[in-house]
Amino acid sequence: MRAIQIINAGGPEVLNPAELPDPEPGPGELLVGVAAAGVNYIDVYQRNGTYPMAMPYVPGLEGAGRVLALGPDVTDFAVGDRVAWVEALGSYAERVTVVADKAVPVPPGVSDEVAAGLLLQGMTAHFLVNDTHPVQHGEDVLVHAAAGGVGLLLTQLAAARGARVIATVSTAEKEELARAAGAADVIRYGEVADLADAVRNLTGGAGVHAAYDSVGRSTFDASLASLRRRGMLVLFGGSSGPVPPVDPMRLNAGGSLFLTRPKLFDYISTPEELRTRATDVFAEVVDGTLDVRIGHRYALADAATAHEDLQGRRTTGKLLLLP
Structure with a gap:
């Protein structure tokens, strides 16, 4: 063969x-x-x-x-x-x-x-919105790489559950795809000076309930800074590289935050x-x-x-x- x-x-x-x-x-x-x-x-x-x-x-x-x-x-x-x-x-x-x-x-x-x-990507999106952080109607969630394989499915599922999805993408074509999938707002990586500030401006300063991050090294700090008090950072990939070790006190200082690194095969x-x-x-x-x-x-x-x-x-x- x-x-x-x-x-x-x-x-x-x-x-x-x-x-x-x-x-x-x-x-x-x-x-x-x-x-x-x-x-x-x-x-x-x-x-x-x-x-x-x-x-x-x-x-x-x-x-x-x-x-x-x-x-x-x-x-x-x-x-x-x-x-x-x-x-x-x-x-x-x-x-x-x-x-x-x-x-x-x-x-x-x-x-x-x-x-x-x-x-694989559909079941990943499914467990992320149903089990890791069960998305609720009216929540604000951040989805990185929203025009990718998991990102498009995750955006659709979160929007179908009544969440407001803030998507990040790199190009105008990808923005169009993310919006068609149900993203309410789209941020292009290269067009904002501070990604976390852009997210907070879209949420009245509060931040998002959950950030779904498959990018890793280049977005981790912004994802953490985008969370509201008791928000959850769901790090489920590392397309830009692995995230360096994290001091748990950052979660305390950010407002009693949660951080998880799930994988499909455990679900x-x-x-x-x-x-x-x-x-x-x-x-x-x-x-x-x-x-x-x-x-x-x-x-x-x-x-x-x-x-x-x-x-x-x-x-x-x-x-x-x-x-």
Whole structure:
């Protein structure tokens, strides 16, 4: 089969097209033909060594496709079923094995591309607004990188729950996307001298109830300074780099603030929780609450270009590889 293989950690150039043997499903596993694979920042962290990986390996965790074969002891799926997943390393390939307990059925009305473009980032947005900081009607929330894959979905969900979303973006095109997703106000990074002051001016000086920050190093201080008393900074990514160590007294001085660094896999830690959360986000696509924007589609062999575009912040919405 055709796949992307990484032999050594490094930049996008280490994403090498390769011909590899077809995988075989083991007990409790599915063999799936990959229709679309999602490109995510966790793939970048694994590729560049931030998250050390055993080498060599085939990257990619997320995708959607059709079941080709069943391993022993699989009872919940049949050959031909459409499934999606977010925890199957090796998804940058034509075929991948997926643990059956980590697969979710794709409902009618949701295409393979939408399923692959939605699941990881959609469930991330879902737990952020429902569990980490349950967004309430009338709250003010700050969403960084609001035209990105998670940002667009997070903006839609927060706005649907009655929050006023203040979005940050880098360009006029991204501002238009953020507003279409439901952002009430949009701040462009390069057009304000002080981001926290701009946020506070939009909230009558009070600040926001929650700041959702996937950017990290370059926005962390502004996010913290944008919070109202007892506000929460939800740091769920680091596209600009890791945040240096934080003195907890900064939370005290800022007004009894909260800081959390969540990850999706702690919110889908059981098959039941995974299925429930996936069912919810698929339902929100079907009923029109969520519009999944596929920002760009790449051939499998162009995985390096996809990573370059993602890291260069040249993208909006979701990036997909199409084997």
